[in-house]
Amino acid sequence: MTPAYVGLGANLGDAGATLRRAAADIARIPGVDGLRLSPFYRSAPVDSGGPDYVNAVAALRTALPARELLRELQRIELQYGRTRPYRNAPRTLDLDLLLYGNERIEEPDLVVPHPRMHERAFVLAPLADLEPGLRLAQGSLPELLRQCAGQAIERLD
Numbered sequence: 001m002t003p004a005y006v007g008l009g010a011n012l013g014d015a016g017a018t019l020r021r022a023a024a025d026i027a028r029i030p031g032v033d034g035l036r037l038s039p040f041y042r043s044a045p046v047d048s049g050g051p052d053y054v055n056a057v058a059a060l061r062t063a064l065p066a067r068e069l070l071r072e073l074q075r076i077e078l079q080y081g082r083t084r085p086y087r088n089a090p091r092t093l094d095l096d097l098l099l100y101g102n103e104r105i106e107e108p109d110l111v112v113p114h115p116r117m118h119e120r121a122f123v124l125a126p127l128a129d130l131e132p133g134l135r136l137a138q139g140s141l142p143e144l145l146r147q148c149a150g151q152a153i154e155r156l157d
């Protein structure tokens with residue numbers, strides 16, 4: 001079983017309810033085990049306009065290869081009506097494969113570790129809640145979070 005981390009985000013509809021249901025859907029993927037869901041965070045959209053996002057991170061273990069896990073995540077996105085009209089368009093549900101074991105994958109539609117996760121507070125904060133000691137290539141989570149101090153995020157509960 002390979003440990004993997006998935007970023008969840010939504011900024012349309014009842015985003016919190018969507019993330020909770022999507023996490024339950026991820027937990028039910030055959031070959032996925034032991035899902036843990038972080039607390040939820042609200043933040044203004046980074047690099048785009050539109051309503052605030054709600055974000056979370058799920059930690060899991062999987063027997064699936066990274067590409068098959070990605071395909072399952074995309075299938076779940078589609079169930080929530082995700083369309084891709086343009087880059088960074090508002091979305092009912094966005095699922096990003098952030099980390100897959102220690103693997104580095106660089107393919108046109110799958111780059112792991114996620115290339116922007118180290119500079120996004122809305123990923124780093126929930127990831128640190130689940131895995132405080134984790135280090136990324138760019139540094140420890142507390143170090144990276146300090147570098148994102150300009151990004152206001154609010155923890156929900």
Ligand SMILES: Nc1nc2c(c(=O)[nH]1)N=C(CO)CN2
Nearest residue numbers: 009043044045046053088122
């Ligand atoms: N706060 C926040 N901003 C974003 C997000 C997101 O999930 N949260 N996702 C984006 C596209 O991946 C673009 N901007």
